[in-house]
Amino acid sequence: xxxxxxxxxxxLRVEVLPGRDAFCSLEREWNAALAKGPRDEPMxxxxxxxxxxxxxxxxxxxxxxxxxAGRELHAALPLIESRDRxxxxxxxxxxxxxxxxxxHSQRGGMLLGRRSEEGLRAIWEQLMDTPGWDRxxxxxxxxxxxxxxxxGLAERAGYPCGLFVSMRSPYLPLPxxxxxxxxxxxxxxxxxxxxxxxxxxxxxxxxxxxxxxRDAKELxxxxxxxxxxxxxGWKGQSxxxxxxxxxxxxxxxxxxxxxxxxKELMLGFLELANKRIAGHMSLIRGAxxxxxxxGYDEKFHEFSPGQQLVSEAIRDAxxxxxxxxxxxxxxxxxKLDWESKLRTHSWLTIFRPTQKxxxxxxxxxxxxxxxxxxxxRGN
Numbered sequence: 001x002x003x004x005x006x007x008x009x010x011x012l013r014v015e016v017l018p019g020r021d022a023f024c025s026l027e028r029e030w031n032a033a034l035a036k037g038p039r040d041e042p043m044x045x046x047x048x049x050x051x052x053x054x055x056x057x058x059x060x061x062x063x064x065x066x067x068x069a070g071r072e073l074h075a076a077l078p079l080i081e082s083r084d085r086x087x088x089x090x091x092x093x094x095x096x097x098x099x100x101x102x103x104h105s106q107r108g109g110m111l112l113g114r115r116s117e118e119g120l121r122a123i124w125e126q127l128m129d130t131p132g133w134d135r136x137x138x139x140x141x142x143x144x145x146x147x148x149x150x151x152g153l154a155e156r157a158g159y160p161c162g163l164f165v166s167m168r169s170p171y172l173p174l175p176x177x178x179x180x181x182x183x184x185x186x187x188x189x190x191x192x193x194x195x196x197x198x199x200x201x202x203x204x205x206x207x208x209x210x211x212x213x214r215d216a217k218e219l220x221x222x223x224x225x226x227x228x229x230x231x232x233g234w235k236g237q238s239x240x241x242x243x244x245x246x247x248x249x250x251x252x253x254x255x256x257x258x259x260x261x262x263k264e265l266m267l268g269f270l271e272l273a274n275k276r277i278a279g280h281m282s283l284i285r286g287a288x289x290x291x292x293x294x295g296y297d298e299k300f301h302e303f304s305p306g307q308q309l310v311s312e313a314i315r316d317a318x319x320x321x322x323x324x325x326x327x328x329x330x331x332x333x334x335k336l337d338w339e340s341k342l343r344t345h346s347w348l349t350i351f352r353p354t355q356k357x358x359x360x361x362x363x364x365x366x367x368x369x370x371x372x373x374x375x376x377r378g379n
Contacts, residue, residue, distance in 0.1 A: 010069040012118055014126040017064040020053060023078055026066070033073040033113030038146050042283045042290060043107050047258040049078060052100045055251040063097070065126055067119040075119025076111040079136070090363045092356055098137040104251060106292060106328045107169075107345065108140035109147055116146055124153045134357055136350040140166050143344045154350045160361040162349040167330040170340035174322055178315040181338070189337045193307055200303040204273030208312035211267040213260025222267045223253055226279040230295030242293070252281065252293070259283050268316070270296075270309045278305040280313060287323040289313070307334060314338070 017023065030046040042048060053062065061081040067074050079097035101108045112119060127136065141147050151161050175181060182190055200206055213219035227249065231241035242248040259265035264285050270278040278296035282289055291313065296305040317325050327335045331342060351357035 009115070012067045012069050012074060012115065012122045014065060014067050014122050016126065016130065017066060018062070020058075020062055023053070023062060023064045024050060026064070026073070026076065029071075029073040030076060030111055033076075034111055036114040037112040037116050039109060039112065040286065041107065041109070042259065042264065042285050043105055044109050044111060045258075046111075048105075048255060049100050051251050051254040051258070052102075052105060053078075053080075055247045055254065056102060056104075057100060062100075065123045067122040069115065072114070073111075074113040074115040075123055077123050078110075079133075081133075088364060090360050092360060094134040094356070094360065095132060096135050096137055097133040099139065101139050104248065105140065106290075107142060108138055109142075109145055110138070112146055117149065120146065120149055121153060124150060128157060128159075134352055134354070135360075137347065138349075139347040140345045141348055142169075143346075148348070150350065151348055158353050160351050160353065160358065160365075162347075162351070162361055162365040164347040164349070165344060166347050167345050168342040169329060169345060170327040170331055170335040170338075171343055172314070172325040172327070172338050172340050174314070174318055174325055176318065176321075178318040181314055181318065185337065185339050193304065193311060196302075196304045197308055197311075200272065200300070200305070200308065203303075205271075206308075207271045208309075208316075209269045209271055209276075210316070211269070212263065213256060213265045213267065214263070219256065219260055219265075219267075222269070223256060225269070225276050226267060226281060226293075226295070227252075229276060229279045229297055230293065233295060233298040235295070255292075256281065266313075266316075268309065268313050270305055270312065272300070278309040280309055282313060284317075284320070284322070287321075288326055289317040289320075289322050289324070290326045291328055307337065310334075310338070 027046040027050070034040050034044055053060070057080050062078060063081070064076060064078040066076045078100055080100050082096050082098065083093060084096050085091055085093045099108055099110065138147060138150070154161055172181070197206070211218060211222040213222070227241075227243040231243040235241040236244065242252055256265055256267070264283050266282040266284060266289070268280045268282065269276045277300050278294075280294040281292045283292065284290070294306060294309065296309065314325050327340060351361040
């Protein structure tokens with residue numbers, strides 16, 4: 001007779017690793033841990049965070065809190081330091097430690113592996129004992145993410161927390177066939193899309209082409225085309241296009257190349273008479289397609305090339321048997337045309353309970369909302 005014996009797991013220990021080199025050394029164990037955790041998404045991979053640091057914050061002070069048991073990594077939280085004195089700090093000087101993320105990160109979160117709950121708690125306990133910060137900021141956490149347990153841990157320890165809803169991001173659960181997607185959308189939108197597809201086809205042969213990036217030269221050419229298309233519309237006119245900022249070019253190029261190595265990249269193009277007039281950058285991971293960026297040549301605006309491109313991308317996702325098409329980013333009318341559901345994202349800010357921290361928290365999250373409501377009523 002055999003008896004199963006459950007071995008007691010080793011206690012977690014937390015280290016604080018300073019600098020970029022220490023963070024970069026974590027890549028292999030980081031991604032291995034992510035695959036065992038509750039949320040394995042492209043934005044949480046080590047390569048994604050490294051691309052952010054190297055392009056948006058190359059000279060910033062960086063600390064990475066890691067929780068391990070033996071050789072196994074279970075949680076990690078990289079934090080970039082900034083010294084702030086602005087309206088959201090009531091113009092008091094505050095040191096903020098924040099996750100490496102911005103609007104281009106799409107969705108925030110920390111690394112959580114197999115023993116995620118224990119790892120989260122261990123890192124929080126270390127953060128309380130580590131001096132040097134006035135507030136911690138984790139931005140764009142989706143509802144239901146395990147990282148929200150930090151709020152409970154902090155408040156029970158007397159650390160006030162502030163919440164800010166940053167965006168409601170559309171996503172589309174996918175049926176088995178694209179025709180079911182079309183059947184579910186508004187009839188007027190469906191008819192307009194079909195009519196514009198016919199009208200564009202009258203201008204020449206229309207094709208949907210996918211570049212997966214396995215050929216390095218083809219990938220570089222496709223990225224150049226995509227950046228040119230994306231800069232050709234209102235983003236180029238407003239100065240927010242990728243091509244107009246070296247840090248954005250570096251970030252998206254790095255993300256695309258890393259994804260191509262894992263066979264997760266999709267650069268999709270709508271071609272008219274062999275000319276690329278619209279393009280999107282997407283990643284496929286697990287059973288989900290993530291739409292990170294989309295642009296089109298506005299000379300063809302009357303044909304809705306952006307929506308035609310999305311139509312083809314959704315059709316392709318259905319053919320692959322994926323479960324969800326994630327539009328990412330803020331809610332926009334063109335995303336809602338696809339009868340999308342919404343996923344709420346929020347910022348979590350934790351204040352150290354010093355006199356300054358308590359005052360800024362009270363002013364920012366209690367007094368200011370009251371004042372703002374008062375003036376709105378007055379108008």
